[in-house]
Amino acid sequence: MSGFLTALGEMFDTATIASIVAGASGLLFATMGETISEKAGVINLSVDGSMMLAALAGFVAAFHTGNVWIGFPAAAAVGVAAALVVAFGNIKLSLNQVAIGFVLFALCTALSRFLGSGYVGRQPVAVPAWDIPALSSIPFFGPVLFSHNLIVYLSMVTVLVTYWFIYRTRAGLALQGVGERPEAAHSRGIPVNKLRYLYTAIGGALIGVGGAAFTLDVKVGWSDRPTLNFGWIVLAIVIFGGWHPLRAAFGVLLFGALQAFALNLQPEFPTFSQVLPSIPFPAMILALVVVNWKTLLDWLDRYPWLRSILRSDPPTAIGTRFEVS
Amino acid sequence: MSLELRDIHKHYGPVRANDGISLTVAEGTLHGLLGENGAGKSTLMKVLSGFHSADSGEVVLDGKSIKLASPDDAIAAGIGMLHQDPLVFLPFNVIDNFVLGSPGGSRLDRKKAAQEFAELCDRYGFNIDPASPARLLTVGERQQLEIVRLLWLGARVLILDEPTTGISADQRSKLFVTLKALATEGMSVIFVSHKLEEVADLCERVTVMTRGKVVGEAEMPVPPEQLVKMMFGQAVEVKDRPAVDHGAAQLKLSDIRTASGMLSEEPVSLEVRAGEVVGLAGMEGSGQDAFLRICSGMRNPRSGSVQIAGTDLTGKNYRDFLAADVKYLPAGRLEEGLIEGLTITEHFVLAGEDRGFFVDWGKAKKRAEAQVDHFTIKGTEASTAESLSGGNQQRLLLAMLPPRLNVLLMEHPTRGLDIESADWVWEQLLARREVGTSIVFASADLDELLRYSDRILVFFSGRIIGELDAKATNVDEIGLLIGGRSVDSGAA
Numbered sequence: 001m002s003g004f005l006t007a008l009g010e011m012f013d014t015a016t017i018a019s020i021v022a023g024a025s026g027l028l029f030a031t032m033g034e035t036i037s038e039k040a041g042v043i044n045l046s047v048d049g050s051m052m053l054a055a056l057a058g059f060v061a062a063f064h065t066g067n068v069w070i071g072f073p074a075a076a077a078v079g080v081a082a083a084l085v086v087a088f089g090n091i092k093l094s095l096n097q098v099a100i101g102f103v104l105f106a107l108c109t110a111l112s113r114f115l116g117s118g119y120v121g122r123q124p125v126a127v128p129a130w131d132i133p134a135l136s137s138i139p140f141f142g143p144v145l146f147s148h149n150l151i152v153y154l155s156m157v158t159v160l161v162t163y164w165f166i167y168r169t170r171a172g173l174a175l176q177g178v179g180e181r182p183e184a185a186h187s188r189g190i191p192v193n194k195l196r197y198l199y200t201a202i203g204g205a206l207i208g209v210g211g212a213a214f215t216l217d218v219k220v221g222w223s224d225r226p227t228l229n230f231g232w233i234v235l236a237i238v239i240f241g242g243w244h245p246l247r248a249a250f251g252v253l254l255f256g257a258l259q260a261f262a263l264n265l266q267p268e269f270p271t272f273s274q275v276l277p278s279i280p281f282p283a284m285i286l287a288l289v290v291v292n293w294k295t296l297l298d299w300l301d302r303y304p305w306l307r308s309i310l311r312s313d314p315p316t317a318i319g320t321r322f323e324v325s
Numbered sequence: 326m327s328l329e330l331r332d333i334h335k336h337y338g339p340v341r342a343n344d345g346i347s348l349t350v351a352e353g354t355l356h357g358l359l360g361e362n363g364a365g366k367s368t369l370m371k372v373l374s375g376f377h378s379a380d381s382g383e384v385v386l387d388g389k390s391i392k393l394a395s396p397d398d399a400i401a402a403g404i405g406m407l408h409q410d411p412l413v414f415l416p417f418n419v420i421d422n423f424v425l426g427s428p429g430g431s432r433l434d435r436k437k438a439a440q441e442f443a444e445l446c447d448r449y450g451f452n453i454d455p456a457s458p459a460r461l462l463t464v465g466e467r468q469q470l471e472i473v474r475l476l477w478l479g480a481r482v483l484i485l486d487e488p489t490t491g492i493s494a495d496q497r498s499k500l501f502v503t504l505k506a507l508a509t510e511g512m513s514v515i516f517v518s519h520k521l522e523e524v525a526d527l528c529e530r531v532t533v534m535t536r537g538k539v540v541g542e543a544e545m546p547v548p549p550e551q552l553v554k555m556m557f558g559q560a561v562e563v564k565d566r567p568a569v570d571h572g573a574a575q576l577k578l579s580d581i582r583t584a585s586g587m588l589s590e591e592p593v594s595l596e597v598r599a600g601e602v603v604g605l606a607g608m609e610g611s612g613q614d615a616f617l618r619i620c621s622g623m624r625n626p627r628s629g630s631v632q633i634a635g636t637d638l639t640g641k642n643y644r645d646f647l648a649a650d651v652k653y654l655p656a657g658r659l660e661e662g663l664i665e666g667l668t669i670t671e672h673f674v675l676a677g678e679d680r681g682f683f684v685d686w687g688k689a690k691k692r693a694e695a696q697v698d699h700f701t702i703k704g705t706e707a708s709t710a711e712s713l714s715g716g717n718q719q720r721l722l723l724a725m726l727p728p729r730l731n732v733l734l735m736e737h738p739t740r741g742l743d744i745e746s747a748d749w750v751w752e753q754l755l756a757r758r759e760v761g762t763s764i765v766f767a768s769a770d771l772d773e774l775l776r777y778s779d780r781i782l783v784f785f786s787g788r789i790i791g792e793l794d795a796k797a798t799n800v801d802e803i804g805l806l807i808g809g810r811s812v813d814s815g816a817a
Contacts (some may be wrong), residue, residue: 187374
């Protein structure tokens with residue numbers, strides 16, 4: 001019991017919180033990317049593989065040029081390419097999104113392992129730290145939010161911009177419409193499939209940047225499959241976040257916190273050290289069960305504002321194909 | 326805005342959904358488009374709203390020929406379509422639904438939109454909470470939202486596809502008031518419906534469509550029986566059918582009442598004897614379908630009893646009715662009767678009486694081949710259900726019927742079939758009378774009803790308004806009854 005409390009107490013250290021924020025950038029980018037894509041109705045299931053291949057591309061580009069800022073666009077390009085395969089296969093070839101995404105995941109994972117074998121353990125390039133002047137000296141908030149690097153700041157901005165775009169602009173409303181009821185969007189003159197290509201590609205770019213954030217910042221360097229399973233977590237967090245950027249971002253931070261907590265528990269409970277890192281996963285399942293509990297939903301219907309905070313439904317047309325007949 | 330359609334053709338494979346339609350809608354008129362389900366009304370309206378492009382033909386708006394390649398073109402031309410199931414985004418709130426797809430820059434001014442929405446709602450007496458998610462609105466309110474949105478986008482021609490399906494009587498009268506007001510403001514309204522009374526209530530002019538063609542036009546008001554005649558056609562001379570002795574009562578309904586909304590409160594009683602054919606006439610949705618479902622055990626009546634061949638089956642389910650040799654062939658052949666993706670052989674295996682765990686495919690294939698041959702189904706035993714034409718699907722359904730039946734219930738047994746197939750189907754059906762099968766069928770084809778029934782029951786808004794001896798009646802009498810006028814009260 002005392003071990004549990006010690007581990008819990010460590011969670012409130014400014015340093016722990018700051019490290020959670022610093023470590024979240026990769027997942028934040030990828031989660032925003034997947035959210036945008038799914039909001040438009042396209043599930044990019046390849047994310048675990050395409051993120052990894054993009055991470056490799058980012059590392060390789062930065063390694064050969066010696067410039068970390070070349071790594072990110074390279075990674076984004078790989079992410080876009082993978083996303084367009086999913087969109088093209090679904091829209092033009094009438095293939096099932098889940099099937100293409102899954103095969104593409106396997107392909108990208110294998111490719112990154114094969115192409116990256118020569119880069120394991122090579123001298124890495126890392127994003128330089130940059131404290132924001134003045135803001136970083138604010139107590140608590142300074143170290144937590146403003147003493148990182150450009151990529152971490154950019155991941156925070158991406159969350160806000162994604163939210164603002166989807167819910168506050170005309171184009172964002174059209175994006176939601178396309179994923180919600182494409183025939184209704186079509187009847188209003190919105191080019192459904194064009195927008196699906198566009199937003200899947202943008203989502204893919206963010207997934208790519210997320211991959212590079214791992215190899216160039218969070219876990220600097222290339223090892224064998226460095227982002228393994230993070231793509232699947234991204235898919236889970238998008239669901240947990242109810243396809244809402246802010247809640248998904250909260251999900252990323254919660255996941256990071258649970259990871260940190262499990263890490264803190266390990267020295268206290270050495271017997272369970274193998275099991276503890278898996279805590280975040282059942283915790284996420286539990287959260288999903290709660291937000292889908294029917295009694296709760298019925299009750300929430302009476303409080304629309306609360307409902308919109310606690311729960312939102314998947315885009316109705318997610319995973320389906322739209323064809324103009 | 327005046328609108329003219331010139332010689333519109335639209336085919337779906339072999340089906341001529343629109344076969345040379347020409348139609349003129351004058352500015353500021355309420356124009357009704359009347360026809361049974363499947364007459365091609367919806368197809369025509371989808372062409373007009375840019376959802377489908379026509380194979381040939383021309384749409385002329387205010388004297389100018391316009392191109393309608395997408396809904397975008399239609400909106401730009403001022404043509405607004407209200408779909409039967411209003412195309413709103415259910416999770417989004419009313420205002421988001423209102424602005425979605427409207428022109429403008431990237432900035433989304435919800436406040437201004439809400440103001441304009443409120444003004445329009447005020448003007449037409451709608452009362453919709455702009456903050457409510459659309460999924461909490463009734464269908465009628467979703468329609469109101471769509472109408473207001475289309476007006477806001479500048480629609481000058483408004484198309485409503487079966488708008489009264491699923492809305493309350495209150496909302497319907499409100500809708501009609503709104504449409505009349507819009508017409509006086511110069512809007513051209515096309516009101517698509519298969520409901521005679523509504524078109525008669527609302528429209529100034531009406532066009533009647535049947536089987537992809539315009540079969541009549543009239544300036545309202547005209548007597549409903551004239552519209553019925555246009556919709557159902559004139560009967561050709563009725564041939565004598567070989568008489569069959571009627572046996573004991575096979576199907577006996579006593580004092581049947583149903584839950585509200587299906588049939589009216591009046592109890593229904595009916596006896597159908599072995600070898601007898603009873604036809605059900607009426608506008609679609611007047612209660613025939615509910616009636617057939619009760620006879621088949623797919624639905625239970627609220628009170629009253631159902632007897633099959635002397636056994637009381639009240640409250641039993643469809644399986645028990647099947648066991649009592651009652652069979653129901655619904656109108657939706659591919660939706661309810663057959664299974665998409667399964668072959669003819671597989672259908673026979675499913676329908677067959679062999680309940681063993683293993684299927685003897687060799688035997689099943691031989692049996693299917695024999696049936697395909699016997700029923701002259703155009704296809705092979707390996708053809709899937711959806712690859713067959715409508716006529717051949719009906720043949721397959723008939724081929725799957727067990728040899729011995731007490732009661733056979735059917736909806737539109739020959740809809741969509743060519744004359745040759747329809748004759749063949751009836752030959753098969755009438756042959757069943759010899760072994761004592763009672764046949765009850767609903768049809769929209771007066772000729773078919775007169776030709777093959779012994780008795781005809783006419784349904785009107787949920788009740789049986791008349792029972793006629795097929796030999797002693799004629800098209801005019803049935804037409805009047807279908808339009809809701811009873812014979813003895815005369816032209817009310």
